[in-house]
Structures are given as structure tokens and as C-alpha cells.
Amino acid sequence: MQEQAHYDKTFERVQWSNRQAIGRTFEQCTFTQCDFSQTDFANSRFADCSFTGCNLAMMKLTGVSLQGIQLKDCKLLGVDFSVCKEMLFRVSFDRCMLDHAVFHKRKMDGTRFLQCSLKGVDFENAHLNKAIFDQCNLEGAVFAGSQLQQADLSTACNIYLDPERNKLKGAKFSVEGALALLAKYGVEIG
Numbered sequence: 001m002q003e004q005a006h007y008d009k010t011f012e013r014v015q016w017s018n019r020q021a022i023g024r025t026f027e028q029c030t031f032t033q034c035d036f037s038q039t040d041f042a043n044s045r046f047a048d049c050s051f052t053g054c055n056l057a058m059m060k061l062t063g064v065s066l067q068g069i070q071l072k073d074c075k076l077l078g079v080d081f082s083v084c085k086e087m088l089f090r091v092s093f094d095r096c097m098l099d100h101a102v103f104h105k106r107k108m109d110g111t112r113f114l115q116c117s118l119k120g121v122d123f124e125n126a127h128l129n130k131a132i133f134d135q136c137n138l139e140g141a142v143f144a145g146s147q148l149q150q151a152d153l154s155t156a157c158n159i160y161l162d163p164e165r166n167k168l169k170g171a172k173f174s175v176e177g178a179l180a181l182l183a184k185y186g187v188e189i190g
Contacts, residue, residue, distance in 0.1 A: 017055070037075075065089075071096050081106055082122075109147075153177055 005025040014034040021036075024044040033053045040060040047067040057077040065085045072094040081091075082104040092112040099119040107127040115135045125145040132152045139158035143166050150170040153159060159177045161168075162184055173181070 066091050070094070076101055078102075 004023065006027070006029055007025075008028045009026075010030045010032070011034055012032045014031070014036075016039055017035045018038040020040045021044065022040060022042045024041065025047075026045070026049050027047045029046075029049045031049065031051045031054050034051070035055045036059050037055045037057040038059065040062075041064050042060060043063040045065040045067070046069055047065070049068075050070040050072070051074050052072045054071075054074045056071075056079060057075050059076070059079050061079065061081065062083045063085060064083075065088065066081075067088040067090055069091045071091065074093075074096045076093075076096055076098045078100045079098070080102040082102050084106075086107060089106065089108065090111075091108070092114075093116050094112075094114045095116065096113075097117045098113075098121055099117055100121065101118075102122040103126045104122050105125045108131065109127055109129040111128065111131045113131070113133045113136050116133075117137050118133075118141050119137060120140040121138070121142070123141060123143050123146050127147045128151050129147050129149045130151060131148070133156040134152070136156045137158055138153075138156050138160075141159075143161035145165060146161070147167045148161075148171045149167050150172075151168075152172045154172040154174050154177070156174075156177065159173070159180050160183060161181065163181050
């Protein structure tokens, strides 16, 4: 990991927690069961990379470019994605633990969250049009000023969001999710 640029490399079981890896480039790399928790990757670039079974909790991403990143079975507790570069930002999450992550003001239309834990996540002012939240737990997630037009939340659980403070046109909800939209009005259905 001492090199500054990595192309088409595989990293397995790398233990690199609480370190600095500033200004690195990773293109078409595969990371499997690596520990980068609390590592500072400031001003680095990840393009077309995949992460599987990695611990990325509290990873620091200030000025980081994430382009075409696939994360599967990863732990991303408390990661602040709002400080990443906006240009070409594209990520997908499959069975990841993203509790208390921050996506504040992040433009991520079409992002896929598949079977993820999203407890306490900050989606305030995020652009999530056409995003998919398939079997995700959104307990305590914050949606305010969020754009969720045509988003699919039909299999998500523990949703609470104010329909007056978010753009929801064409969004899909389960019956339970739709009823949760009425919670602020004190409506009882039964």
C-alpha cells in the first residue's frame, strides 16, 4: 500500500486501520476482507473498484473521488460521504451496515441500497431520485429536503419522513410505509 497508484490489483486481508493513505489512486482494484477503519484516504481516487467483507467504519473521505464503487457485506459505520467529490460520484451497497453514515446534500440518483442497515443515516437534502432501498432498515434515518422522486422504498422498513418536507412524486412505498407518512398528523388507521 506504500505506492501512490494502484491499477487492477487485488488486496486481501490488508490490515490498514487508523492510518493515512492520502492522495492515492485505485483503479479497477478489488478489496476483500480488508480493514481500513478510521483510515484517512483524503484526496484519493477510487474508480471501478469493489469491496467485499471489508471494515471501512469511520473511514475519512475528504476530497475523495468514488466512481463506480461496489460495496458488498461491508461495515461503513459513521462514514461521511458528504465530503467526497461530487463529480462522477457513483456507489452501490449490497448487504452493508451503513448506520450513522452521512449523505448530506449528496447527489446519488439511482443508487442501489440492497438489504442494508441504514439506521440513523443523514439523507438531508440528498438527491435520491430513482434510488432503490430494497429490504433496508431506515430506523431513525433523517430525510429533510430530500429528493426521492420515483425512489423505490416498497420493501424498506422503519421509514419515517415528512411528505411536506421531501419530494416524493412517483416514489413507491409498502402499505405500512405509506401509513408511516401519515404519522405526523396523528392519524390512526385500524
